[in-house]
Amino acid sequence: MADCALKNQLTEAMKDAMRAKDKARLGTIRLALAEVKKVEVDERIEPDDARVLSLLEKMIKQRKESIRQYEAAGRTDLADTEQAEIDVLQTFMPAALSKQEVDAIITQAMADTDAKTMQDMGKVMAAVKPQVAGRADMAAISQTIKSRLSNA
Template sequence: MADSALKNQLTEAMKDAMRAKDKARLGTVRMALAEIKRIEVDERIEPDDSRVLSLLEKMIKQRKESLRQYEEAGRTDLADIEQAEIAVLQEFMPAALSEQELDAIITQALSDTDAKGMQDMGKVMAAVKPQVAGRADMGAISQTIKSRLSNI
């Protein structure tokens, strides 16, 4: 089975962090690799790049939520750790889409699915998701699609 390029990139980053004795970066990269390994063991599959990407996206989302909670509680020490982990994980994510690119993808999906209203939300999301995976916040995209569908 072929390894995912993203998993190989994470492995190389782990080796580089070991050589540089960068404990914070090493810990974050190892945590991501451990999650990939958990999927390999639990599901007996070799995750492809899209699966690894969604895993990294989930990890970033979890850290953003923790960051928000730590900031609300005034725990800047813990918030700084979460922020550092987010920065390391985002290095492995593809470049974010611009507003114009997102708008074009959503417009194309609306026309491709022949969406007539809110009942077509699922079809539009299904068309958009593969194109924007890891490159945009799905919550924001969902809100944009809802507002566009409610105006149809």
């Protein structure tokens, strides 16, 4: 069985939240662990750190979308709850990359894949994604690559 440090970190954080009687944090961590458990049961695998990270990214993305919808409906109370959950989930994510670091990774990937046209977009994204997983917004990276390839 694969040893998953991120899953263990979530479990320890859940225990700490229980001891501190921090219900909001505890609930969010339990949701994250439930997602991990769902993958374990459905796919009969022990998810590695990369998979757990992608699950956390997905949960954060869902909450950002919910915030947008709640704010449009004037429900700031619900939006604040979702933001609090995002804040908890962010504590388990790796440190974000700076704009300069992302630009350097994109530049290197474009050089490595010899990307010149929009047809090379997939190759560049495939080269960039493993390096920035969980540390940068993939939508923003996609836009940057598109603009560089269309200007080339």
